Amino acid sequence: MLFKEIPGQEEIKKRLIQTVNDNRISHAQLLLGPAGSGKLPLALAYAQYIFCSNKTEHDSCGECSSCLKMQKIAHPDFHFVFPVFKVKEGRDTVSDDFIGEMREALIKNPFLDLDDFLENAGIENKQPSIFVGESANILRKLSFKAYEGEYRIVVIWKPEKMNVQAANKMLKIIEEPPERTVFLLVAENSDLMLATILSRTQLLKIKKIDDGSMQSALIEKYNLSELDALRITHLADGNFIEAMKLANQGDDSVENTQKFRDWMLACYKNNIPEMLGWSEKFASTDEGREKQKAFLLFCQNMFRKALMQTYSTPELGRMTENARSFFLKFSTFVNGNNIMEIAAELDSASYHIERNAYPKLLFFDLSLKLGALLRASQQVAAKSVSLPS
Numbered sequence: 001m002l003f004k005e006i007p008g009q010e011e012i013k014k015r016l017i018q019t020v021n022d023n024r025i026s027h028a029q030l031l032l033g034p035a036g037s038g039k040l041p042l043a044l045a046y047a048q049y050i051f052c053s054n055k056t057e058h059d060s061c062g063e064c065s066s067c068l069k070m071q072k073i074a075h076p077d078f079h080f081v082f083p084v085f086k087v088k089e090g091r092d093t094v095s096d097d098f099i100g101e102m103r104e105a106l107i108k109n110p111f112l113d114l115d116d117f118l119e120n121a122g123i124e125n126k127q128p129s130i131f132v133g134e135s136a137n138i139l140r141k142l143s144f145k146a147y148e149g150e151y152r153i154v155v156i157w158k159p160e161k162m163n164v165q166a167a168n169k170m171l172k173i174i175e176e177p178p179e180r181t182v183f184l185l186v187a188e189n190s191d192l193m194l195a196t197i198l199s200r201t202q203l204l205k206i207k208k209i210d211d212g213s214m215q216s217a218l219i220e221k222y223n224l225s226e227l228d229a230l231r232i233t234h235l236a237d238g239n240f241i242e243a244m245k246l247a248n249q250g251d252d253s254v255e256n257t258q259k260f261r262d263w264m265l266a267c268y269k270n271n272i273p274e275m276l277g278w279s280e281k282f283a284s285t286d287e288g289r290e291k292q293k294a295f296l297l298f299c300q301n302m303f304r305k306a307l308m309q310t311y312s313t314p315e316l317g318r319m320t321e322n323a324r325s326f327f328l329k330f331s332t333f334v335n336g337n338n339i340m341e342i343a344a345e346l347d348s349a350s351y352h353i354e355r356n357a358y359p360k361l362l363f364f365d366l367s368l369k370l371g372a373l374l375r376a377s378q379q380v381a382a383k384s385v386s387l388p389s
């Protein structure tokens with residue numbers, strides 16, 4: 001991973017690069033920032049920069065043998081720890097048990113969402129954790145000398161998921177680190193980490209990706225129009241993982257629009273059996289948590305477009321004729337009277353999906369609320385139209 005492949009974050013990149021050039025790399029650092037801010041890619045780019053034998057002032061060369069190994073996440077002095085789930089009783093599962101899959105996923109997309117990774121590995125419903133066996137594994141690896149580089153680097157992704165024993169053992173390693181070893185902890189929520197670990201790491205606060213950098217990156221990566229990139233940028237709110245999902249959604253948009261249309265009609269008509277049917281469909285296992293969240297995000301986008309239709313003119317470029325005619329009527333049901341509440345309900349549904357709410361009930365409850373909000377729009381709105389059936 002090169003620094004230049006990460007959108008924005010110029011200040012933090014500069015700071016990381018400076019530590020290498022000044023030869024004062026702190027042995028335990030905590031990269032703390034919100035989801036999709038590029039913390040893990042920054043840690044990978046930093047590691048690559050430290051190892052690179054032909055670095056410039058601004059980035060690694062991307063061509064030396066160290067860089068090539070880092071690009072495959074296969075540098076012998078680089079160790080990567082992340083939460084896994086228990087495979088079987090007996091011994092603790094460790095990251096190395098999944099490192100092959102992880103490498104493949106990271107090479108494809110360094111802006112990886114751990115939940116997506118676990119879901120793809122078919123383990124979304126188990127609680128992932130960093131077990132105590134992991135600490136022993138790291139200690140064993142660090143007992144050898146560095147193979148190639150001057151440094152050994154251990155990235156610990158989501159240290160929040162370390163169980164207490166693992167954290168205590170890890171603390172000992174961080175307190176008395178083997179020589180020339182750098183720990184990079186990549187976390188989102190420091191409240192879930194042991195205070196003792198926090199106090200022994202140097203904190204690097206990472207902000208959301210700024211809108212300008214996000215927009216340019218989307219244009220470059222997905223060849224989007226400025227307007228499409230801007231819209232996704234606003235929806236993603238500094239989260240590049242979310243932005244990439246939205247940009248990729250183009251492929252699903254016809255199917256999603258159809259789903260949205262039929263679901264909204266059922267909600268509006270307060271058709272209980274149909275709403276139950278949809279809730280069951282959304283909740284079915286092949287949909288998965290991430291897909292449910294992506295669909296809710298798609299719904300948010302549809303409501304926003306509808307609101308723009310009411311008050312100005314949106315771009316309907318990606319819609320089929322059929323969808324367009326539904327959408328034009330539908331938009332008369334979305335206005336200043338209900339948009340805030342609708343957006344809040346969708347946000348809250350997404351929030352609860354993330355926290356393992358029971359999806360069938362959640363979608364049914366959401367259907368009832370959205371139906372009521374759509375009907376309520378007509379009580380105050382000037383025009384009175386009924387939804388096409």
Ligand SMILES: [Zn+2]
Nearest residue numbers: 052061064067
């Ligand atoms: Zn290099």
